[in-house]
Amino acid sequence: MKFKKDFYKPGYIDGFYVDSTMKRFWAASIETLEEIDKVCRKHNIIWYADGGTLLGAVRHKGFIPWDDDLDIVMKREDYKRFLEVAPKELPEGYSVYNYSNHDDFWLFLARVVGKRRICFEDDHLRRFHEFPY
Numbered sequence: 001m002k003f004k005k006d007f008y009k010p011g012y013i014d015g016f017y018v019d020s021t022m023k024r025f026w027a028a029s030i031e032t033l034e035e036i037d038k039v040c041r042k043h044n045i046i047w048y049a050d051g052g053t054l055l056g057a058v059r060h061k062g063f064i065p066w067d068d069d070l071d072i073v074m075k076r077e078d079y080k081r082f083l084e085v086a087p088k089e090l091p092e093g094y095s096v097y098n099y100s101n102h103d104d105f106w107l108f109l110a111r112v113v114g115k116r117r118i119c120f121e122d123d124h125l126r127r128f129h130e131f132p133y
Contacts, residue, residue, distance in 0.1 A: 001034065003027050003129070016065035024131040026063050028114065029070050031128075032094070036072070036112055039089040045078040083110060093127070 007027065008020045040047050049057055051071035056064040074082060086096045090112070098110040105111075115124055118132050125132060 001027075001031050008129070013065040014060060018065050021131070022065075022068065024129040025068060025133070027129040028131045032112060032114065033070055033072070035090055035094060036086070039086050040078075040082065042089065043081060043085050045074060045082050045085075047072045047074050047078070047082075079110075086112070093124075 008023045010017070010019045010023070012018070036047070039045070048054075049071065050073040052064050052067040052069070053071040056062060056067055083096065083098065083100075090096065093114055094112060095115075096110055096112050097105055099105050099108060114128050119125075120132050
């Protein structure tokens with residue numbers, strides 16, 4: 001996805017200062033959600049925006065200015081199917097991890113990430129709008 005250069009420009013949204021790092025996170029998050037959505041559409045998995053993501057979409061017509069994650073939910077059967085198919089279907093570099101596939105992950109949810117660690121490698125930074133997380 002292409003973002004206009006001024007997308008990354010710092011500024012105020014609803015009276016809250018949003019720096020370019022947060023906007024780079026938003027760009028990377030939008031692209032990650034697009035990849036999740038492609039997998040879900042292919043496998044007839046229904047997902048819903050939840051938490052701050054839902055509130056931001058309704059109240060702010062985008063992100064809550066201080067929110068730094070995406071929250072989506074699925075019905076249990078869809079979630080199980082997503083955990084089965086997503087590791088094979090997501091583009092190279094993406095990982096899905098949860099408590100059943102990572103010993104040190106204790107939350108009862110899954111995360112989809114572009115890297116399992118903070119990454120300052122040039123390829124990763126180019127791919128994820130200079131956002132290293």
